[in-house]
Amino acid sequence: MLIQAIITGLLLGGIYAVYSAGFSLIFGVMGVVNIAHGDLVMLGAFTSYWLFTLGHIDPFLSIPFSALTLFIVGYGIQRLIINRVVEAPPIMSYICTFGIHLIIANLALRLWTADYRSITTSYCGSHLECAGLVIPYARLATFGMAVVMVGGLYLFLNRTDIGRAIRATAQDREMARLMGVRANHVYAMTFGIGAAITGVAGSLISSYFVIYPQMGLSYTVTAFCVVVLGGMGYIPGALLGGLILGVLESLTATYWNAGMSSALTFFILFLMLIFMPAGITGKGIVE
Amino acid sequence: MTRMKRVTAILTIVGLLAGFVVVPAARCADKIQFGFSVPLTGIFGKAGKLVLDSYKLWAKKMNAEGGILIKGKRYPVELVYYDDKSDPGVSAKLVEKLITDDKVDLLLGGYGSSLVFAASAIAEKYKYPMISGGASSNKLFDRGFRYYFATLGKATEEVRGCVEMLKGLKPKPKTVAIVGSDILFTSLACEGFKKYSKEAGFKVIHFELFPIQLQDYTSMLLKVKKENPDVLLVGSHTLVAIKTVKALKAIDFSPKAVAFSYGPTVPDFVKSVGKLGEYVFAASEWTPVLPYKGPVFGTAAAFDKLYYKTFHRHPDYVEAAVAAAAVTQQLALQQLGLQPPYTEAKREALMKKLHDIDIKTFYGEVRFGKDGANVAHPPIAVQIQHGKVVTVYPKNVRQTAPIYPMPSWGHRK
Amino acid sequence: MGPEQNIILEGRGVSRYFGALAALSGIDFSLYEGEILGLIGPNGSGKTTLFNVIVGVCRPSEGKVFFEGRDISGMSPHRICQMGIAKTSQIVQPFTRMTVAENVLVGAMYGGGLPQKEAWEKTREILAFVNLDKVMNTPSGKISIPERRRLELARALATSAKVILLDENMAGLNPNEIEEALDLLRAIRERGVTLMVVEHIMRAVMGISDRMIVFNYGEKIAEGTPREVAENPSVIRAYLGDKYA
Amino acid sequence: MLEVKNLNAGYGPVQVLWDISLEVGKGQVVTVMGPNGAGKSTLLKSILNLTTRVKPKGEAIILDGKDITRLPPEMMVKEGVAFIPEGARVFPEMSVLDNLLMGAYVPQARPHRGENLEKVFSLFPHLSERVHQKAKTLSGGERQAVAIGRALMSHPKLLLMDEPSLGLHPLLVSHTFKAIEKINRQGVTVLLAEQNVFFALEISHRAYVLESGRIILEGEGKALLKEDYIKKAYLAM
């Protein structure tokens, strides 16, 4: 029972990690708390949904499409809107991204109605059973993808020129510009990449969570928790934070009460901010 | 521009607000305006749209006949409605607007218990009868209101049919687990499941409510699986039902029966989960196969047909209850011969009439108790069989026998 | 007025570490009532850190600071300010959207503990004293650099401080302005305020200080009158390198 | 090589520089001296277009005959201008290697990464032992070396240096200046803003004295040392 709960939690945590990694990246580089983040998950999920419904493309295969779509969306949002408030006091970026949330979520509602949708693939629900433990294949694959995505993002930031430019811009925007980095472009790239990986998360969840236009905000909130747990702006922290949160929720739901899991999450989030603002890893950005 | 002038300008705007007096809309005496607030956006936006469609269908039907026939004269129906954004405060504001600003003749009910709560309080204050077809919280009826009615049964009653059906099955289930999301409607359904399960002699071995935001149900259901109940009862709406079914499959948990309070009857459900939705039970108040019949829409099947023709989808029991609410008010007006304009005295007469009304409609019999709840309506149970919603209880109206026990996941095609 | 021999502020073995780096190690110092004490040393030698420790911005890792005989180490900055120690910052931080007068007023009300009415009187008096009365109603973001420097001083004065710590208050001023600033510092001393001055402009600090302390690498390497300090070989080495020592 | 004419600049509404004109000849080291806050850093930043230009009339910044007055800062490095800021300002959370590689971010510098890295390591041999160390863990002198190396990685024609001696141990200061001299001999023109007049003037061909945002004096390197004004202002003699 305990092991099952932990495994379930880890599998869930992997998903949390992917969509939180994008959030963490955007915060770490630009200091923007992206309230529209969950809507990017929603857009990714819908991309997969439509490809599945109209083109019979498996959600796992639609990952490149949703990554590309979301990259374009993210790049555009940053270039057109957020670049104009990135130097302003942080409240501006919160409210601005909230405005963007309203626009995206309600446009989606307009286009796709409020229907609850979900993708039921042929292999949906088939699972691995060993030693009395149940491990759904789709989730296992998702978990694998999650680890690959977060690891890939980490490597991308550390090993490539653009990744290096992103980190440099985050640490000292002016100096980075003097190295020839077009800061606005790099910011837009960052947002695009953050959005793309979030879109991937959307595709990954599309096969086992329910998709609807208003789903975004709750994903944003989870991303808050994950990122604070792992250390804001620290990408590997998102993986750790996601896994911890997943296991925590699973354990509370298993041994106590599912109702308490979210109260407990917020309580822990609150305590973390007060006592360990840099997260469990101690590597988050602290203002 | 000096600061003084600017401040003056701003204060003038406030002053203008103070003088905010809305010119009453020009009225036309030979039609009847029905006003309602309904959630078109926000969390209830999806369901609210169904309510709106239902009223539109009714209005269209009436107007096709030239209007409601009252004392030999036909009065066309006009609907005046606003989106309350799923916000109770807005709902209250809108009902007040409908009454005092738009000066509508009569009201119709909205959707969602907390919204209807706020709206009906305003209706009560202004003495406007309100019949709701989209809210069933028990508490709505505990307030001693005289002007509030509902065609739906109380939320806890709704699930009675399901439990009674389970009681009659062979082999009789012994243990049940009840879970549900923690919003008013679904938690009341859980209460109802608990109450009737005890009455039916089932042992409730698990009872748990979870937050509506809960993203992943697997942990919670794994816990239930460990307790191995015969039946899983879920206080649900569509989203919860879809998530539950998918999680059940993911963890390979197949109790002998799964019953939902709401959700599987909504077309989204089968569309989303496909074959996974087979064999689940759901509570209902109405299905098109029922042998009900009445004025306006004719038989239940006729209503279904008309609805499908208009909106290209089949109505669920909420849509039927909503249309029935409008029909009930219409019949009361016709029986009383009350012609517009509707003064306070006429509205009071209407309210009194509704308290003794006993009519038969496509939705079944409508008879309100002292508290305004519909007491004549028997709860129904349905099951998903071959991707279709079929009525399996009560026995006298059922289309087919329930399939029980549900085949386990591994034994399905 | 020469320095009296009353110690008003005293540090004993004050150390401050940032991680492994010792920004201050074991500093002892005494500030006598009424004097002007100059603190010099190359950048990063610990002068600003010492100021921050005195006013409570950071706690001393070791050692204690006494003000009028009371241990003030570890107290919060506002408390220390209310007791009578004010500091001006190297980087001027005016409340840019408030007027010059309001900036000073905050100091008079909170640091000086005056009710609003008296605080206004005090503000006016101080603004006239530092020659800012003409710009008193200008938003403080819009005044010139010398004016900003004087505003920093005025805010510190408004708190009725007995000791004011000046952190490079003359940076960015031209020689004429430096002369004026020095005159102002002397006038402040005449008001009975004890000053502790960190300054890079040697000429200025040499000219005004009664005594000086020289820092290097977080340690005190010399102490004495300006002349004694200027002739101290270790000081010359620290400043100009071995070649000139 | 670099010609600045009638530059008026500052930050936002605050003007810091008034009518600055100066020239830097090819292959020279030119120093701008002046007290703290006189506007030396602002001058360098203005050349890089990082400040607000005030009252733009007849101002011009010409590099090798090309007008770069209004070029955005991120284009400067492509024109061959590299900047070493006050206090080094390395990217603290990045490794030494990443810092150096950032210097070679512009496309034209990327192919020369290898050779430039070698050049930097030969100039500052101890850096090669610390390539994977995070920059924030370095000492002041090492950071300065990284900053200089980072600037060299872009293969610059002109190097702008802001107070390279700031906060450094005197021994390291002379190292730094020796490095600057070496770099200059390899053909890089250097414009230096410096307080430490002895070291700076030792290696400079020409110098300007900046006070309160205006140039008040200019002359040949070591000759300036003899000026009374310098003695008085900076040596308090």
Add this chain to the structure above:
Amino acid sequence: MIQTPPGRAFTLPRKAVLLAAAVFVTLILVPAFCHQGYALRLMGMIFMGIALASCWNIMSGYTGYIDFGPAAYFGIGAYATALLMVRGGVPFFLSIVLGGVVAVAFAVPVGLPTLRLRGAYFAIATFAFAEATRQAVLEWDRVLGVNFFQGSHGITLPIGPTHQFFYYTFLVIMTVLFVITYLVERSRMGYALKAIHEAEDAAELIGVNTLKIKIYAYAISAFFTAVIGGVDAYWLTYITPNDVFSVHITIKMVIMCLLGGMGTLLGPVVGASFLTLISEPLWARFPYDYLIIIGVIIVLVIVAMPKGIVGTLLEWKVDSRGT
């Protein structure tokens, strides 16, 4: 000799105060001439919006600490009032004041640690607090096996008196908040709040006990938010945790204040009136596009006039005076 006291650049001249008083008197008289329930309710809602935005303004507008959790106090106030009235039979007005006191009893211990956080951390911490409170109220009964908050079943209040009653109640609360904001702005505390906003460390260095001042502002804000929550509960007659602790309440407060202008006296008044007045025709005509339009307006305001309506006007004024 200086005639007028210096430093009044950011407060109202005396004539404007008189004008405001005149507006107040007019507003008192409105219900005598206008019996229309909807108009009065709409105005009541505007007053409530102004009052809520003012609460947020006192804390976040002046200090720059972005509070994302005022819904916690709104809900606490609503629940305290409901429970006191329904269970304790306490009269309404006493209940809302006690609700405010309960909120303060929460605000102080919550504020002490959170107000040490800065930027996004404070915002997220307050948000977490509000969500935790909502969940706690929702789960309380079930977890402890009691029958107190009634979880998602909510609490029914007696039907309130006439709409004039609520009109006046909100008018009074709004006016009190307006006057408090005005007084705070001119008081010692107002200067300290602005100083904290501009340069908190510098403020601390010249003797401002910044934590204490922030706690005061937070507590005042919490008190009135709770009072308004209490009145709203009575107005709606029925509350559930999901409605009164809703993040939408917070969002409304923030947006109204931001549109009008943070840290200005008239900002909340203008922002709340503006938002309500443009909303009314918008949602009626475009129920589905309404929120998209609001989203676009928010983004445009943030990009084009980040200081809000009042802040932008003030800036023009300062500029035109300066040149």
